[in-house]
Amino acid sequence: MQNLVLYRKYRPQNFKEFFGQEHIVKTISNEIASGNISHAYLFSGHRGTGKTTLARIFAKAINCQNRKGSEPCNKCASCLEINSGKAIDLIEIDAASNRGIDEIRSIREGIKFSPTFLKYKVLILDEAHQLSKDAANALLKILEEPPAYAVFILATTEAHKMIPTIASRCQRFEFHKLSFEEMIKKLEWICENEKIDIEKEALSLIVASSEGSLRDAEGKLNQILSFLPKGKIKIDDIKGILGLVDTSIARELTDILIKKDKALTLKFVNNNIEKGSDIQEFIKSIVDYLRKLMLLKIDPELIKTIAPGETKEAKEIIEKQSKEFDEKRLRKTLDLLLEAENKTKYSSIQQLPLELALIESMENE
Numbered sequence: 399m400q401n402l403v404l405y406r407k408y409r410p411q412n413f414k415e416f417f418g419q420e421h422i423v424k425t426i427s428n429e430i431a432s433g434n435i436s437h438a439y440l441f442s443g444h445r446g447t448g449k450t451t452l453a454r455i456f457a458k459a460i461n462c463q464n465r466k467g468s469e470p471c472n473k474c475a476s477c478l479e480i481n482s483g484k485a486i487d488l489i490e491i492d493a494a495s496n497r498g499i500d501e502i503r504s505i506r507e508g509i510k511f512s513p514t515f516l517k518y519k520v521l522i523l524d525e526a527h528q529l530s531k532d533a534a535n536a537l538l539k540i541l542e543e544p545p546a547y548a549v550f551i552l553a554t555t556e557a558h559k560m561i562p563t564i565a566s567r568c569q570r571f572e573f574h575k576l577s578f579e580e581m582i583k584k585l586e587w588i589c590e591n592e593k594i595d596i597e598k599e600a601l602s603l604i605v606a607s608s609e610g611s612l613r614d615a616e617g618k619l620n621q622i623l624s625f626l627p628k629g630k631i632k633i634d635d636i637k638g639i640l641g642l643v644d645t646s647i648a649r650e651l652t653d654i655l656i657k658k659d660k661a662l663t664l665k666f667v668n669n670n671i672e673k674g675s676d677i678q679e680f681i682k683s684i685v686d687y688l689r690k691l692m693l694l695k696i697d698p699e700l701i702k703t704i705a706p707g708e709t710k711e712a713k714e715i716i717e718k719q720s721k722e723f724d725e726k727r728l729r730k731t732l733d734l735l736l737e738a739e740n741k742t743k744y745s746s747i748q749q750l751p752l753e754l755a756l757i758e759s760m761e762n763e
């Protein structure tokens with residue numbers, strides 16, 4: 399278990415194993431099954447949402463010698479070559495570290511010749527928005543007249559930075575952040591396969607702190623397993639290892655803030671920092687919680703979506719707190735906390751900006 403790399407081990411090998419992004423998987427599968435694929439794709443979206451993973455499955459599917467519908471077989475010579483990571487006709491470039499014209503030139507040279515082994519030559523260009531201007535122009539030239547055997551998949555976290563002339567030549571797909579339920583489902587599946595006994599609350603905390611990035615959530619689970627290889631994993635263990643703060647702390651602090659109890663606020667903050675909460679995570683979790691209060695003030699219906707994974711009791715409390723917290727004061731508190739989050743990086747006493755912000759938030763105008 400020590401050196402287990404969950405992200406690689408549980409990387410999906412076909413479309414069926416791929417979690418989330420159903421809108422994309424469906425369209426792409428249909429294109430493959432009907433033999434109607436494009437020469438250039440642009441996958442954009444938040445990090446860790448499956449862009450390069452899906453690009454690799456796609457490369458495998460179009461090259462598979464035994465494809466069933468749209469699914470690669472993972473057994474034929476083409477699939478095996480791609481899975482081994484040694485396929486010379488599958489070129490993967492990270493534009494973040496290879497920004498230059500030389501890289502594009504070599505692609506242009508390479509793309510001139512038909513594939514050696516696979517049916518299609520596939521180029522996956524990660525972080526495509528980072529290409530230099532010259533490199534991007536060279537890429538555009540290739541995209542203007544792509545050879546019949548070439549397929550380009552550009553992936554980017556910042557689609558707005560892509561040159562429009564390149565983007566317009568691609569079939570475009572937007573990857574969404576994964577939903578709370580989708581991420582829980584995947585982690586549960588991994589835990590079941592690895593025979594990991596973990597509290598449901600602990601999984602919820604990992605997911606809640608990963609902001610829609612499955613890769614981050616899997617990385618955190620991995621980190622926990624390297625610390626706690628045996629026995630049942632509890633939410634308290636996780637908080638200690640990842641320095642995470644669970645919502646019960648923000649909930650409790652919110653009650654104290656509503657009562658405007660300065661002494662208790664300072665005591666509460668200090669107790670939690672002493673117990674090992676990371677100050678940035680601490681502020682982040684309070685901001686996140688108070689933001690939900692603000693959203694609920696504006697639209698009480700949002701309770702259905704903003705507190706996934708929370709118990710009925712916890713939802714009732716947050717609704718009650720949202721009514722009790724004065725709206726103007728709530729906005730002021732959020733403003734002050736956002737400032738404190740920044741100041742913490744430069745403060746010699748880490749928790750001081752937070753303490754000042756909370757006290758000021760309780761003072762009258």
Ligand SMILES: [Zn+2]
Nearest residue numbers: 462471474477
């Ligand atoms: Zn195959």
